[in-house]
Amino acid sequence: MVSSMTFVVFSLLIIVGLIFTNVLAVNLYETSSISRTATSVSSHLDENCGKSTVQINQSPTDPLPSGIPTYTVEIVNTCVTDCAISNIHVACGMFSSATLINPNIFMRLSENDCLVNGGNPISSGGVISFKYANTFSYPLSVSSVVCN
Template structure:
């Protein structure tokens, strides 16, 4: 865990298998973690506008678009663009015949008191 915000470098994406859908379609659980831990409440490590490289991401099961949605090819938005505080995790599951390679494209350190 770093001291002070480093933007995209502070965001980690972990992906693993989840329970398959009834039709046998594989499912995957994704955890996106803001690993920055600057102050006790994580406020100086708020990171927003997190865009993820995601190819042509699609899912057989609905993914809450406020958590993760594809904007275009290789551009998915996490958490509706809102900030993740230091130590915070956002998780979602998707189902497809194969896992997508997900990596952070861009993320911006923000002041959490001025973001919605």
């Protein structure tokens, strides 16, 4: 009888110990999850507005009837909060096109300096797109922006 009672008490102690260990592990996991989330959110908040939130995508499209290659460019404000970005300047080399591009959309101001959207703001998630024709594609990268 004593030995069965000892076994029951010992078993209860093990069960209580396992429950306590499990609760402790869950609390540690929740704390570490909160820490990771806070780090993730704060690092994202640092990038709410800036050059890194403007993405330039460029892809080849069907050539002109004359055979000159054409390219489609999309300039996207990837900011997830309500932030408009204006005065977007793009490093664009000696950009030129065999087809006319609306200068209010994309215009070369000088060597290696092109202005997007006439300097006007692009809202969060906004996209400016245009096509150009040239024998080669130009490397395009954001050089400066103004956050509104």
